[in-house]
Amino acid sequence: MQAPQQIRFSLASLIITMLLAACSGMSNQPLRDFQLQTPRPFGYVIGDTIRHRIVVETRSGMALERSSLPAQGRLNRWLQLNDVSVTEQDGSDGKQYQIDLLYQQFYAPLEVKELNIPGFMLRFRQHGQTLEQPVGAWAFTVAPLRELVVRQDQHGEYMRPDQAPTLLDDNEIVQRLFIALTVAMGIAVRLAWLYGYLPGLPKRSVFKRALRTLQNLDLHHLPQALGALHVAFNSLHGKPVFLHKLAEFYQSHPEYRSVADELAWFFDYSNRYFFGDASILPQENDLQKIKTLCLHCREIERGSR
């Protein structure tokens, strides 16, 4: 019984050792997953850009030497490196680098021609030691844009004309104008409604009419003045308003609470004037108070009080 158990145990240990060895071998590789990602290698014309991407994973502690990347600018007569960008990401065991190189070629071939983007050496550094990873040259073909026979027009050799400027775009201004006009119109309509200028809304201008009537009345016409204000309150409320029913009036028109004292005085004064013992002697001050009340009610009516 012991022998097979021993064999099983040693087999298991062997497998574990092999797995550990394999894993440690993987993580010991200084560079992993080196890729040069390139676009199609044909069909380019003068001025085209070519984007290369290098993806590489490194062992922890290993850093890319940025000076080993080609410098931005002209690489040779027809090739230019417009942009170099390196993004660095920390992985579980080391770092992942993504290097983007944006080339632009300015070769004017007479026929389809193969060109090479030169290769270079990527250098990595760890503990003072340097490791180099070659990035191979990349071949691609360029094609001409023009025919071999020189094309002529009335001015000589054919060339593309000047770029005329486009007309200035007024879309944004028109949009802003439209928005501002809409807002202005909306507010104007709202104010016209508040001020009772809109036709078909007589309830919005009861005190406006009353104020107009009151303006032309003097102390001799006090009954007419009181009557005009009563008519205004009644038509606003939809039914007669009395002193003892003021609470009901405030319930449906709470905005008039702010002149509650003046209203109470007015209804009391009116009661005494019309139904009292005729002891009241009308005074100029009373008419003025009635007019002021009407003015305050007008202000409430249009929302400015």
Added chain:
Amino acid sequence: MIRKLKHWLLWATLAIALLVTLTQLLQLYGLAGQNRLICQLLAGKDVGADELATSSPEVRMARAVYLGRHQRYDEALATLNLLLQQSGAVAQAQTRYNLGNLYLRQAMEKAQAGNINEAMPMLGLAKQAYREALMLDSNFWDAKYNLEVAMRLLPEMDRITSGDDKDDLSQKTQLWTTLPGFPRGLP
């Protein structure tokens, strides 16, 4: 109090909206004027200097195009050089392209007049301008085409035949010695 505040806020908003409307109307009027100038210049009629003084870069570009069409190269060059410092990336590519066209046209005229020595630096400048335009906008097809025209007029043959693409920029001056002449098409 809140009712009162709301009321005056309405008036204030109305005033602001009316002010914005007015300024936008004025801007629209100004813009229409600028567009009229552009159309006038592109139709081949010059505009006065006082109108240009406060004009937008687009109007000045239109004037540069007008000047180029009427062989007033120096004035066109001055106008475009001013535009190089002012406008945004798209307009800058356009300005550089028009600058390239200006140099290329002059180079062609000089070459046709047999003045090759003066034409060559012009071609170099044209190529540089087109290159810069393409660096700003690599999909600028007119710039690609005209750069190829300039390249054919002043080919860089030494680099093609040498087979060495790692040529250094210090040899650039040799380009002028390799001009094989201006191709005139088939007989």
